[in-house]
Amino acid sequence: FLININGNLMKGPEAQISVFDRGFLYGDSVYEATRTFDKKPFRLERHIDRLFLSAEKISLIPTYSKEVITSEVLKTVEASPYQNVTIRIVLTRGTNSDLGLDTELSGPNNLVIFTKEIKPNPAWWVTDGVSMIFYQKQIEASGSLPKTGNYQENILANREAHERAAYDAFLINTHGFVTEGTTSNAWIIKDGTLYTPPLADGVLDGLTRKTLIEMSKDGRLPLPLIEKSLTKKDFIDADECFITSTTRNIVPVTKIENHAVKNGRPGLQTLELLKLYLDFVK
Numbered sequence: 001f002l003i004n005i006n007g008n009l010m011k012g013p014e015a016q017i018s019v020f021d022r023g024f025l026y027g028d029s030v031y032e033a034t035r036t037f038d039k040k041p042f043r044l045e046r047h048i049d050r051l052f053l054s055a056e057k058i059s060l061i062p063t064y065s066k067e068v069i070t071s072e073v074l075k076t077v078e079a080s081p082y083q084n085v086t087i088r089i090v091l092t093r094g095t096n097s098d099l100g101l102d103t104e105l106s107g108p109n110n111l112v113i114f115t116k117e118i119k120p121n122p123a124w125w126v127t128d129g130v131s132m133i134f135y136q137k138q139i140e141a142s143g144s145l146p147k148t149g150n151y152q153e154n155i156l157a158n159r160e161a162h163e164r165a166a167y168d169a170f171l172i173n174t175h176g177f178v179t180e181g182t183t184s185n186a187w188i189i190k191d192g193t194l195y196t197p198p199l200a201d202g203v204l205d206g207l208t209r210k211t212l213i214e215m216s217k218d219g220r221l222p223l224p225l226i227e228k229s230l231t232k233k234d235f236i237d238a239d240e241c242f243i244t245s246t247t248r249n250i251v252p253v254t255k256i257e258n259h260a261v262k263n264g265r266p267g268l269q270t271l272e273l274l275k276l277y278l279d280f281v282k
C-alpha cells in the first residue's frame with residue numbers, strides 16, 4: 001500500500017490516524033473506490049463528485065475542496081511504483097475533541113487515500129461465473145444511497161455468503177425487491193432485455209451501472225435496458241445475471257441460492273457486454 005493521510009505519503013504499516021477520528025468512532029465517513037488504468041485514475045472527477053454527494057447526504061461539510069482531493073489522489077498515484085492500482089478515498093468528518101456524537105466536536109475532515117497494486121480479475125469469474133445468495137436487509141433504505149463508512153449490513157451479508165460458500169449476497173430491501181450486491185450493482189437479462197433495479201429501491205448510484213445506462217442511451221448496447229424493481233424470482237428465472245463495480249467491471253453470476261442461472265454457464269450476452277464495456281472505457 002502507498003497511503004496519503006491529509007497530504008502526507010507513507011507506506012501501509014506506518015499509516016495511523018487518531019483514535020478520536022469519527023470514521024473510527026462511529027463510521028462517520030464517506031468513501032469512494034476506483035482504480036487507475038496505466039497510472040490514469042478512472043473517472044476520478046465522477047468519483048469525487050459522488051463522494052461530495054454522499055457527504056451532503058450525511059451533512060458532512062467537506063473541509064477539503066474537490067480540487068485539493070483530486071491533486072492529492074494524483075500525487076499518491078504518481079508516487080506509487082505501480083501502473084495499475086486500486087484507489088480508495090476516505091473522507092471522515094474529522095478528529096473529535098471528545099467522544100461525543102455532536103458534530104461540533106469534530107475538527108477538520110481527515111482525508112485518507114489508499115493505493116494498492118491491482119490484481120487482474122480471477123479468470124474463473126468469466127469461465128465459471130460466481131454464486132450469490134439472497135440477504136434480507138433490516139434497514140429501510142430508499143433512493144440512491146450515500147457511500148458511507150456504515151457497511152454493517154453489507155458486511156454481515158458478505159459474511160453469510162462466505163459461510164455458505166458463495167461469492168457474495170444480493171441485498172433484499174424491506175419491500176422484497178433485490179437491490180444490489182454488497183459492493184456491486186445487480187443485473188439480469190430476460191428475453192433479450194437487460195434489467196437493473198432503480199435507484200429508488202435503495203441502490204448505490206454505481207458508476208459502472210451509469211456507464212451501461214449511458215451506453216444504452218447512445219445505442220451502443222445490443223439489447224434494450226430497463227430500470228425496474230426486480231424480485232428474487234426474477235433473478236432465479238433470469239436467462240443471464242451479472243454484477244458490476246469499478247474495481248471488477250462486469251462479473252457473470254451463474255448460481256443464486258444453489259439454483260443454476262439458466263444452464264449455469266456465464267451468459268453469452270453478458271460476456272458480449274463485458275467486451276463492449278471494456279472497449280468503451282479503456
Ligand code: PDD
Nearest residue numbers: 033182183184185204206207208245246
Ligand atoms: N463498491 N453498490 C455498492 C454498495 C458498492 O459499494 C459499489 C462499489 C457499487 C458499484 O459502484 P461503482 O460501479 O461506482 O464501483 C454498488 C466499491 C467497489 C467498493 O466498495 O470497494
